[in-house]
Amino acid sequence: MTTQVNLGCGTHTPYDWINVDYAFGARISRLPVVSSLIRRLNVLRTDWPDGIVIHDLRQTFPWADNSVDHIYSSHTLEHLNKQQGRHCLKECFRVLKPGGVLRIVVPDLDAFVNYYTLGRIKADDFVDALGVCYVPDNASLLKRLSGPFVSFPHNCMYSAPRLLEILRETGFSAESKAPFESAIPGIHGIELADRTVDSIICEAQKPPR
Numbered sequence: 498m499t500t501q502v503n504l505g506c507g508t509h510t511p512y513d514w515i516n517v518d519y520a521f522g523a524r525i526s527r528l529p530v531v532s533s534l535i536r537r538l539n540v541l542r543t544d545w546p547d548g549i550v551i552h553d554l555r556q557t558f559p560w561a562d563n564s565v566d567h568i569y570s571s572h573t574l575e576h577l578n579k580q581q582g583r584h585c586l587k588e589c590f591r592v593l594k595p596g597g598v599l600r601i602v603v604p605d606l607d608a609f610v611n612y613y614t615l616g617r618i619k620a621d622d623f624v625d626a627l628g629v630c631y632v633p634d635n636a637s638l639l640k641r642l643s644g645p646f647v648s649f650p651h652n653c654m655y656s657a658p659r660l661l662e663i664l665r666e667t668g669f670s671a672e673s674k675a676p677f678e679s680a681i682p683g684i685h686g687i688e689l690a691d692r693t694v695d696s697i698i699c700e701a702q703k704p705p706r
């Protein structure tokens with residue numbers, strides 16, 4: 498049987514993947530009374546799909562060495578800081594079977610820099626465009642106060658050459674891919690076209706034994 502893990506799934510939870518997330522909303526959606534109270538305060542969504550494996554990617558993964566065929570992760574690695582991101586990639590390497598495939602989609606720093614250079618992002622909007630703040634400064638007081646606890650801002654940005662280099666340093670062979678171009682047979686069931694825009698797609702393989 499194929500074991501496939503979707504790290505940082507958000508609310509996109511294809512049935513044939515083990516969908517993993519650690520969002521505060523996903524955690525408290527298991528507690529009906531608390532989640533109905535939070536919903537009324539309107540600070541975060543609590544209508545998360547059932548069946549999500551609650552796990553913090555900054556911690557050791559709950560799968561055995563060499564046990565996973567495919568790992569997919571879209572717009573999640575950039576929420577971890579540099580050290581946490583390296584730890585996460587090492588854990589991916591550990592749990593993947595020899596020959597197993599890791600596919601990562603993250604925002605492309607080069608795309609944002611190009612937009613800025615072309616004048617499509619103004620200087621004072623650049624930090625907002627990178628998504629590195631908890632909440633926009635025009636958000637409500639409640640959202641600003643709760644932001645550090647319930648939001649996941651971007652903590653590390655990547656370019657394709659740098660992410661490929663990091664993947665190779667971790668032990669993978671790695672290459673850039675186009676949307677839906679993949680060694681993962683069910684890629685159309687998990688990749689979302691709108692998440693590939695202005696993004697890097699890198700696919701890495703753990704060396705076969």
Ligand SMILES: C[S@@+](CC[C@H](N)C(=O)[O-])C[C@H]1O[C@@H](n2cnc3c(N)ncnc32)[C@H](O)[C@@H]1O
Nearest residue numbers: 505506507518519520553554571572573576649
């Ligand atoms: C921008 S969303 C991406 C959701 C989906 N994969 C997509 O492409 O639309 C990032 C997800 O990563 C999750 N995340 C961030 N840090 C995490 C962590 N340390 N452990 C597990 N999940 C995390 C967030 O809860 C959020 O659901």
